[in-house]
Amino acid sequence: MDPAIFLMIGAWLKILGLLCLPFFLVPLIALTIPGLVDGFAKRMIRALDAFTGGALNAAMASALILVVSQLVVVILRYAFGLSFTWLNEIVMYAFAGMFMLGSAAALRDDAHVRVDILRPRFGETGRNWIELVGTYLFLFPICLRLITTGEQGLTRSWGLLEGSRESDGLPILFLFKTLVPVFAVLMLGAGLSVALKAALRLTGALPPGETPIEGEAGDEDGI
Template structure:
C-alpha cells in the first residue's frame, strides 16, 4: 500500500495547491463585479467582456476547486441514513459511491468535454455577444476541473481502503475546524440548554463521533 499512499499524497498535493490558488479568484471576481456595477451605475457604461469575465471566474472557482473541496470533505452531503451507521459501514458505502458513481461520472464528463474544448480551440471560438471574450479558455476548465476531481476521488478511495485495513486515519473526518452545519447544531443545543429544554434525540457532531 505504500505506493498507493504516496500516489494519494501526490494527488492531494496537486489539488491543495490548485485549490489554495483558486481561492484568490473569489476576491478577484468580487472586485470585478463591484467595479462593473459602479461603472454601470455612475457612468451608464457596461461591457459584455466584463460581464463574461465574471462568469468565467465563477466557472473557474467552481470547477477547479471541486477536487480541493472533496479532499477537505466540505462538499454537500444529503445524508439521511448513513450517518446513523457505524463508521466502517459508512466507509464501505463511501467506497461503493466513489467506484460506481463518482469516478464513472467524472471520467465520462472528462472524456466528452475534451472534443468540446478542442473544437472551440481549433475554431478560436468567440462569444456571440458584442465585445465578448474568447470561449475556449472557459471550456478548457471543464476537463481540467473533472480531472482534478478524478484525482481527488482516487485519493479518497485509497484512504478509505487504508482505513478499513487499519493503515490510515479516518478519511471522512474534517481536517480542521467545524462546518457551518456543525456550528449551527451546537448553537441550537447550547441555546436549548440555556432555556432548560434541550430537544430530545439531538446530539452534537462531537457526541456523534464519541458514540461511533
C-alpha cells in the first residue's frame, strides 16, 4: 500500500494529539483553583478508567490466547515432534499484547511493583504529591518519546503490511509493532487519571484512596 496514506493518517493523529494536550492541564488547574473543574475532572477519571478497563479486557483475552497456544505448542513439540513458526509467533504476540495492553490498568489500580522505599513514609499528602509530580516529570515525557520515536519505521511497516520474516510466519508484524504507540497512549491515559486523582485528593475533592465510580451519585454543582 502507498505509505503516503499512512503518513496522512499519522498527520491527523498528530492533530488529534495536539487537541488533547489541554486535557493534561486539568490536574494542575484542579490543584491551583479548587472547585473550578472538579466535576469535569471526575468525569474524565471515569472515562479514562473505562478506557483502560477496555484495554484490560483485551489483555485478558491475550492471556487466554497465550495459555492455550503455549499448551498446543508443548503438546505438538513433545508428543508429536512438530513445530510451527506461526504458532510460536502467536505465543509471542499474545504475551506482548497481555502486558502492553494491561500495563495501563495496572497503573490505574496501583498494581505495579514499586521500589521507592521512601514513598510510604511521606503520608497521604506526600504520596499524592509524588504521584502528581512523578507523572508529569517521568511518565508523560517517556510516553511521548515512545510515540514520536520510530514514526517513519511504523509508517513503512504499515505501508508494506509487513509480515513475519519467516515464510510460514504470521503476516501481522505491522500490528505487533503498533503495540508500542498503543501502549504509550494507554499509559498516558492512565497517568492522566492518576494525576487527576492525586490533585483532587490534595484539594479534598476526593477522600483518601477514593476513585469516582461510573454511575455514582454526586453533587455536580459542587465539583
